[in-house]
Amino acid sequence: MTYCVGMKLDDGLVLMSDTRTNSGVDNISVFRKMFTWQVPGERIITLMTAGNLATTQAVISQLEERTKAPDERDNILLQTPTMFQVATEIGNLMRDIISGRQDANGAKGRGRFTASIIVAGQIKGMEPRLFMVYPEGNFIEASHDTPFFQIGETKYGRPIIIRGYDSAMSLEDAAKLTMVSFDSTLKANLSVGLPLDLQVIKRDTYEASHEHRITHEDPYFQAISSSWGDALKNAFHSLPDYSFYHPKD
């Protein structure tokens, strides 16, 4: 499994992904799921991937080969004029890779090679944008009503984001909120694991304003994880008490 969150805020974008991949519980590995390409001062584009690792690596490899050889015909990420087109190109690439695998494996391949990708970034002269690309190649964009996307193991960490998110919150607070959401998920699902990758893209900087890999030894994440339990208990006790004799049955 995997857990990735992308959040759009007034001040920019906050992105976080875990690094655990597993094929059964006895075969786990660490793979980075966050990939960034930038032209300083002009654009930054970050992808976070969930799903079949061979599929997502194929997508990233094809994109990277293209970015590494600037004289080739398609340099999608660095030359595409808009984030919308970036999402379109990534969707097409992923759809082709998945359908190629499925065709080669016949009926057995249905659904086995699927993946999802969160695409985030900003290109100069335009707004920061956040997309979720589906295995079929189509995609949706974050809006005022749905300002964040999750992929992978989304449920454990969702209630706190729903309750805590505010588009006007600082990027620091959004990073903190994302860590709390990851902490709840890590506590519940073994297939989501440390280290975590955090990236913050401040609006109109066209670069990664902050990048941080959170390991087991990270003192801030340890503090969040241990104090969140107490904070939740205090929050719980601050609620009105229930009485068996109060409600009219």
Place this chain on the structure above:
Amino acid sequence: MTYCVGMKLDDGLVLMSDTRTNSGVDNISVFRKMFTWQVPGERIITLMTAGNLATTQAVISQLEERTKAPDERDNILLQTPTMFQVATEIGNLMRDIISGRQDANGAKGRGRFTASIIVAGQIKGMEPRLFMVYPEGNFIEASHDTPFFQIGETKYGRPIIIRGYDSAMSLEDAAKLTMVSFDSTLKANLSVGLPLDLQVIKRDTYEASHEHRITHEDPYFQAISSSWGDALKNAFHSLPDYSFYHPKD
């Protein structure tokens, strides 16, 4: 979908279930999923059901027919000597019903008629017990390490129970904790819906010490639901702040 929680505490048992059933999002109904049989002063046994409604209704109907006709040969719930045997009988009944449906529907039936049941109760002279019965008819019992069971849509409401549960907490607090867990689930999954059924079984009373149906108009549940958002925000802000310049990258 469904959401049911059964918790075992030092002072007794707290049980809560929703009432929504759906076949697609355009076909929803209210069905009670909590069923109780008791012999005052001697035993109380409560079931909560998740999964295929025809299957769980068949289980309940067969049990009820037996309890309604005391001269029939099997009066499982009121005469079985131990809670362990109650769980065994319910498991066998469910397995037979499911396999009958599956056989009649061939390959198409695999997995379609499954259900799970939480069995809770106490029989005089013995401890309160809490079981989870699987569609295959086998079951597990709650222990010191795993003192609560959830069935149905379990993920959204799990982190708060993991963080808030304490076997020494009062039954009132356990009821409150269960409501918070349901509130998180209701906010995230449309297939879990009000009204909710709450039952509290105080140890060594052999009766439902408290029963309450929580509707949309319930003032206490409304208070919990609205103040939990604020309480969570306060808890979040009580955590140490994150700084982009503090951690060593």
